[in-house]
Amino acid sequence: MDSLITAAARALAAGDPLAALKRVALRDDAPALALRGIAMAQLGDLARAKVLLRRAARAFGPREAVARARCVVAEAEIALVSRDLGWPARALDAARAILLAHGDHVNAAQARHIEARRLLLIGRLDAAEERLGEPAPLPLPPALLAAREMVLAGIALRRLRTGPARAALERAGQAARDADIPALTAEVAAAASVLHRPAARLIAGGQARPLLLAAVEAVLASDALVVDACRHVVRDAGVVVSLATRPVLFALARALAEAWPGDVSRDRLVRLAFGAKVADESHRARLRVEIGRLRAALRAQATLRATSQGFALAPRRASEVVVLARPVEEAHAGVLAFLADGEAWSSSALALALGTSQRTVQRALDELAAAGKAQAFGHGRARRWVTPPVPGFTTTLLLPGPLPGG
Incomplete structure (x- = not known):
């Protein structure tokens, strides 16, 4: 790997996508395409990031299975962030198996955490916890450790176990500070604020x-x-x-x-x-x-x-x-609870997360849009829905997953 690729990778690991792009923006070889894709994802251009990562996966040769697997893991994380919950989980499992077979335990752990986050989103708490419980390399890099603790905190919150949730968020906060990535620190702080808002x-x-x-x-x-x-x-x-x-x-x-x-x-x-x-x-x-x-x-x-x-x-x-x-009595509160996370959701992803039909979700979204509580952008399969969160309230009790004794 040449010096520019190495420097770009280090910049991305430190959460500085602009510094990474300065080094590889004009290159079209496979490693540069992969790093450009990750940089664009960090900057929020998820559509462009997905295209670049797929180009990179095709550009890597047949002997570069690990590099292709890493591209799949990156694309899976983009799918998660863009709430494409129908993204094929088998592809991620296959990539994780390749990474483990070649000794890349850190990226394999990243793949496992992505799958756990997806399971958490759709309310499969036991499965998410089981996935996190699989053997992992120790110690994890600080950024990955923060992500792991965030998932553990999310599981505890959905089960209304505030003590373990608070402890996991404190560990996540320390790991984020160790990683020295401002965006990650802000994400942990936003998650921790749930404990201090009416539920x-x-x-x-x-x-x-x-x-x-x-x-x-x-x-x-x-x-x-x-x-x-x-x-x-x-x-x-x-x-x-x-x-x-x-x-x-x-x-x-x-x-x-x-x-x-x-x-x-x-x-x-x-x-x-x-x-x-x-x-x-x-x-x-x-x-x-x-x-x-x-x-x-x-x-x-x-x-x-x-x-x-x-x-x-x-x-x-x-x-x-x-x-x-509920803190606010609201029709279609479950749909609003997912939209309130600030991400853009498709109706199919909402249906999967809520465990209901896409037609039911679409009717709810249309009613919320008519009331000015949700808005859509894009067309066809690219159509996404967003809404601002309700100020001062947490949506934990509106999300799927059993409460104690359930």
Whole structure:
């Protein structure tokens, strides 16, 4: 490798893409194309970066399998950043196998971390943790160590384990400072800020107050009966009843929990559950059926007591009843939670991450765009969606992945 290529590679490792381009911008040999691609990716021109890396992979000869594998790893990271979650994972696995076979353990670890980040994005937390748990070279370079700790922090946050998340973010911050890459340091600081922003609202006794993630974790570990409007479950003492596929039952449970220890009138329950402006006998009959179903679903946690006006919730074991709600009640909150990371998402990537159909996601995006909460750029398969994050709030509880006890 000649001196210009070596100098450009060192500049990229230090997070200085402009210095790298000064050395290889006019060259079209395979190593220069690869370094130019990585530099363009660091500068944010992901489309140009992808083209350059593919040219580099083709330009490397048949005996340069390691160099081609490194290009694949770089392209996989670009796909991740551009939220192309449908990028073929098999290509990354094959590249990692080649790197391991040739003793390039650092780039193999990079490939493993990219796959773990993808799994984290789509809510496969156990798989992401398993991927990170595979043997890795020690010590890792500081930048790679920071990336690893960021994934561990992300897994802990999605599981609402704020202690391990804070520890991982502190380790990531130290590694980023050791790497001396300003963009990486800023990324870690942005991730750490999640711990200091409201993540949910606690509704109890007719009052609502914001909660940080640590407080949410404490509420879920308490002896209260929690009607969790972030995951649409009812939980107490480690028992979790999911009502995610039964929206009428959850609406009734939430209304009764918000009124506890009081009751809720039948007319109000009809309006909340069925959207009827005026309750007639057919609505009241339907309400009795749904209340019976809710009694059966929550029989281990609470009873539903009929009153002269309506119904009241009475916990069996819990000392109190609370509602855990999103910081901002918003239609299509799951879509907004992903868009709020600041990256540009395709509708297909959002569908994969949310575990739903692309058509459903597209309808949600169209409604958000009509309301001015999301905007698109590009056309066809290159169409991407973005939105500014909601100031002062974290979106952790809106993303897929089980909470404790789920």
